[in-house]
Amino acid sequence: MKQHNLSRRRFIGSSALAAAGLLAFSKSSFAGVVSGRVDKPNSLINGVQIGVITYSFRSMPGTIEDLLRYCIDCNINAIELMGDAAEIYAGAPKHEAGEDWAAFGKKIAEWRVSAPMDKFKEIRKMYHDAGVNIYAWKPNALGTKNSDAEIDYAFNAGKALGVNHVTVELPDEVQTKRLGDIAAKHKMMVGYHAHTQATPTLWDAALAQSKYNGINLDIGHYVAGTSSSPVPFIEKYHDRIISMHIKDRKFHDGPNQPWGQGDTPIKEVLQLLKNNHYKFPATIELEYKIPEGSDAVKEVKICRQFAADALA
Numbered sequence: 001m002k003q004h005n006l007s008r009r010r011f012i013g014s015s016a017l018a019a020a021g022l023l024a025f026s027k028s029s030f031a032g033v034v035s036g037r038v039d040k041p042n043s044l045i046n047g048v049q050i051g052v053i054t055y056s057f058r059s060m061p062g063t064i065e066d067l068l069r070y071c072i073d074c075n076i077n078a079i080e081l082m083g084d085a086a087e088i089y090a091g092a093p094k095h096e097a098g099e100d101w102a103a104f105g106k107k108i109a110e111w112r113v114s115a116p117m118d119k120f121k122e123i124r125k126m127y128h129d130a131g132v133n134i135y136a137w138k139p140n141a142l143g144t145k146n147s148d149a150e151i152d153y154a155f156n157a158g159k160a161l162g163v164n165h166v167t168v169e170l171p172d173e174v175q176t177k178r179l180g181d182i183a184a185k186h187k188m189m190v191g192y193h194a195h196t197q198a199t200p201t202l203w204d205a206a207l208a209q210s211k212y213n214g215i216n217l218d219i220g221h222y223v224a225g226t227s228s229s230p231v232p233f234i235e236k237y238h239d240r241i242i243s244m245h246i247k248d249r250k251f252h253d254g255p256n257q258p259w260g261q262g263d264t265p266i267k268e269v270l271q272l273l274k275n276n277h278y279k280f281p282a283t284i285e286l287e288y289k290i291p292e293g294s295d296a297v298k299e300v301k302i303c304r305q306f307a308a309d310a311l312a
Contacts, residue, residue, distance in 0.1 A: 040131025041077040043304060045311045048273045049281040050304060051078035051135065053245065054085065056286035057296045064089040064123055071132050074300045079132060080167060080243060080283050083139030086157070090119035105145075112141060113149040120160035134161045135281055136191065136216075136243055142168040144175050148182065155186035165189035165242045167216045173205045180210025191216030191242045196225030196253055200233055207240055214240050218285070220247030220256065223264045227251040231265065231272060238278050245285040246270075246307070256288040259306045267310035274311055282307065 043050040052074065054067045064085045071079060088094065092111050095104045127134055141154040158166050168179070170192040183190045193216040194202055206213040215237060222230040234241065246269075248262035249255065259266060273282060284303045286296055 041072050041075045042131070043074075043076040043078060045308050046274050047277060048270060048307075048311055049078050049135075049279075050076065050284065050307045051080060051243075051281040052076050052284040052286075052300055052304075053080040053138075054082045056284060056300055059290065059296050064126070068127055068130055068132060070297050070300070072130060073297055074304055076284075076300070076304060077132050078135055078281055079127075080136040080138060080281075081134050081161065081163075083137060083141065086120060086123055086137065086161065087139065089123060090115060090157075109147060109150055112153040113147070115153060115157070117156060117160040120157045124160060124162045128162070134163050136165050136167050136283075137161055137163050138167040142166060142179060142190075144171060151179065151182050152186070155182065155188050158188060159186070163188075165191050165214065165216075167191040167193055167243070170194045170202070170206070173209070176206035176213055177209045180206070180213040183212035184210055188212065189214045189242050193218060193245070194225075195221045198222045198225045200226070200236075203237070203240070207237075214242040216243050216245070217241050218245040218247065219266070219269055220245070220249040220262070220264050220285075220287070223251065223262070224249040224253050227263075229265055229268070231268060234269065234272060234278075235276075238276070238280075241278075241280050243281050243283055244269075245283045246303070247285050247287050258288050259303055266306070270307060270310045 052071065054062070057067060057070050060066065060070070062085050067085055071077070092115070093104070093107050124134065137158050139154045139157065141150045154166055165188060168190060170176070176192065179190050189212050191214050192203060192206055195218070198221055203215050217230065217234070219230045222233065246266055248257045248259045248264045248266060250257060251263045254262065256262070270282060272278070284300055284307070286299050286303065290296060290299055
């Protein structure tokens, strides 16, 4: 995923086009799943947990309730949750049009250090009752400019959500040491995400700093950046990978492609997870261009089916 520093409005806002015909999944069906009256989603396929990062639904309305409906409609029972929707549900201030970003950053930092955890626990229960596990979350609170108090908040909110790790773009070694030390205090893993700067040794310094530093691998970015298969890397570092994004990209910094059309060996990687009983989740990340007449939910369904076929 590119480091877009998405505004809350872009991630959570919606257009009339996106809203029109958004889901065939009705509110009554959603209520039925939550109350246990119909089958709950299941994307644990032959021992491999297929999940989705909620960034995949960025083109659609993005409240906490919306995101849960999309998961249910896609038959996916595990997610990596982006920070914005959860924070807004919990009462975080919103960035207003024309508001200075530095001033907003100070305002939300103040909110974070005193934010109650009750609303995050509500989210966990809402998703749990619907059969969806939140295994990771990615708040915009783990950066070099965030205070230690904000980072503590990120871990505490993660605990309230029920996650076993937080994720963040791989920073410099000073910051990975800082995050690893704070993670040790909270006894929660940090998964570091890389883009096309990935190399077979990129994470080594962070991994050596703390047992709570781990890898949030992206096999599409790895393929685009190294022009090679990620399979040897996964075999070597499987015990330090805590989650893995799946997308299909071409070699030589090539573009995102619909699954099966790029150079990323998605099927081989998923078979590796299955055959070696690796337990970290494989997270769908929708980044290719959505075809005209489709939407993110429809495309995530296609990706899920691709994964299911690969694991058959």
